[in-house]
Every structure is written in structure tokens, then in C-alpha cells.
Amino acid sequence: MNKISIIGAGTMGHSIALTVAWRNLSATIYAMDEREVDRATESIRQKVDTLVQADLLTEEEGNQLLRNLQFTTSLMDCINNTDFIIEAVPENLKIKKELYQSLEAVIPKDVPVASNTSGIPTSSLSSEMLYPERFIITHFWNPAHLIPLVEVVPGTATNEGTVKQTLEMLELLGKKPILVKKEVLGFIGNRLQFALFREAQYLLSEGVASKEDIDLAVTHSIGRRLPMTGPLMSADFTGLDVAVAISEYLYEDLCNDRKPSSHMTQFIESNQLGVKSGQGFYKWDEEEINKVSKRREQLLIEFLKLDTQKRSGKLER
Ligand SMILES: NC(=O)c1ccc[n+]([C@@H]2O[C@H](COP(=O)([O-])OP(=O)(O)OC[C@H]3O[C@@H](n4cnc5c(N)ncnc54)[C@H](O)[C@@H]3O)[C@@H](O)[C@H]2O)c1
Structure with missing residues (x-):
């Protein structure tokens, strides 16, 4: 696998791309404009710095990781000669379907297309595709570079070859893929x-x-x-x-x-959206958000280190 294309440079797109580049594979990310490129580049740099500080990467490996990433604002450049496409655009059926139409107009019919949807069923997403057998869901969790699980959800039309290629690709990324055998809402x-x-x-x-x-x-x-x-x-x-x-x-x-409970509806009506509006179940300011996010990130890193030790045989199961 030489090139993986990631479409969307938001919360999930940039951390999926980081995951790909971390494993020394070439990741090409499509972003809508230069502002997005700058934002995603900065987020990736910060995450790489944290990984270096945590001894999960050496400085040279961090630099190599960054060299493995290419940004483009041209969808065609992103998917040109690609081996695998991961879509991470907004959770909107119309946007996703229109994108698949543009992709299928140019890519060979055997290139797998995977969606990172949080819960739209595979068969709904692929219902208007020319080759739905190449389509599958790979549900990465946020932040994708620190959470090992990826839920793999084939649809009724997805063929065995696509499932196999997807599982192999995720193994290459060092992920823990699980196969969701039925298209249930919300996956597992x-x-x-x-x-x-x-x-x-x-x-x-x-x-x-x-x-x-x-x-x-x-x-x-x-x-x-x-x-x-x-x-x-x-x-x-x-x-x-x-x-x-x-x-x-x-x-x-x-x-x-x-x-959803009436309490939740009231929260939404009064713009209590959680961290992003400063109030949810808890009150949030910048300092508190940073403190909890940092602590959560540190714990996820500790788990990754344990996984690495397990893989190298230093720890049992
Ligand atoms: N955020 C999470 O915690 C999370 C977790 C798991 C899965 N997901 C799923 O991942 C997907 C992406 O979510 P996100 O949180 O990264 O969203 P986001 O809004 O952060 O990023 C979406 C990206 O898609 C781009 N985009 C918008 N319209 C586009 C179009 N027409 N063509 C190409 N690109 C377009 C945006 O510019 C942006 O870069 C969604 O399906 C979401 O449900 C999100």
C-alpha cells in the first residue's frame, strides 16, 4: 500500500492522516482551503510534539512522520494513483453521497472507499454508488492516533475483497479493527x-x-x-x-x-452544548478544558505505551 487518501482535514481527518503517516505510509489529505491546511498542519505538529515528549517517537521519527504527509486543496490530486480512500467529511448524507459520485467518476473501480461516519448505515451511504462492492465503513474513534479501535462495517453490497483489504490496511496502521457483521445503528x-x-x-x-x-x-x-x-x-x-x-x-x-430526555432538550435550547459553549453538565473555561484534555491525552498515551510493550512481548495480554 503506497498511498492512502484522506478526504477532510477536520477533527477526524487530520488525526487519521497522522495515524497513517506514523506507520510510514504516505498520507495525502484533501482540505477545502489553505486556512484548513494551516489549522490541520498546526494540530498535527502539536500532536507529534506530544508524542515525542512522551517517548512514543524520536525527534527524527517525528520529522519523518511529517514528511509522510501531503496536503492538497485539489480533490483530484488527493485521489490520483491512490490505493485506499478514507472519507472524513461532515456527518451529512447528501455531502457524503455527492462526494462518492465525484470520486467514482475518476478512480478505478477496485479502489476501496471507506467512510468514517459515526453511524449512518453502510448501505444508505452506498445506495447510489456505481460500485457499492468497494464501499465500507471504518469508524475511527477520536483522537484517531491514540485510540486503537476501528469498527469495520461492510454493507450488504460490500465484497469480501474490500473487507480483506480494509482489515489488512488497519493492521498496517497498528489498529485494533473489529468486524461489525450486521448494519446496526451506532455500531457497537x-x-x-x-x-x-x-x-x-x-x-x-x-x-x-x-x-x-x-x-x-x-x-x-x-x-x-x-x-x-x-x-x-x-x-x-x-x-x-x-x-x-x-x-x-x-x-x-x-x-x-x-x-433524548427533556433535560437534554432544555440544555440545547439554552445553548448549553458542553465544552464548546462553556457550559454543559459542568461549567468550562479554557483552563479547565486544557487540564482535562491534557490528562485524558496522557492516559491514552500511557495505554498506547502498554500496548507497545504487549506487542514487543514485555507484557502478557
Ligand atoms: N468528531 C468526532 O469525535 C468523530 C468521531 C468519530 C467519527 N466522526 C465522524 O467523522 C466524520 C468527520 O467528522 P469531523 O468531526 O472530523 O468533522 P469536521 O467538521 O471537523 O471536519 C469535516 C471536514 O470535511 C470538510 N468538508 C466539508 N464539506 C466537504 C465536502 N463537500 N467535500 C470535502 N470535504 C468537505 C471540512 O472542510 C472539514 O475539513 C463525520 O462523519 C463524523 O460523524 C467524528
């Missing part, structure tokens, strides 16, 4: 994440505990174990008999709201 990660989010909101609205304590109940208990044992393996350690006994009385009492 977001279904699990939003089940937890729904229950957390419910507990808060019922006055069961403060927002800080509800968050602590995750970060300082199940959150500590989940990096090692996922929910199914955790249940094996709990004991399935115990898990069933708890399920018997608890399931009935869990939140089963079918719509």
Missing part, C-alpha cells in the same frame, strides 16, 4: 456508550447522586476494569449466575427512554 461502541449515558442522565434527573459522583462511579470503578475485561468477560468474572440474579431485578428498573 456507540450503542454501549449511549446505554451508559442514558442511565447516567436518568440517575442524575432522579436525584440519586450528584453529577460528579455519577461520573466517579464510572471513572473509579467499572472504568478501571474495562480496559482489561469488556462487559462480557467482566460478567464471566462476576459469575454468570450472579449476573443473572442481578439482571432479574435490575433490568426492569433501568431507564428505557426512547427519546
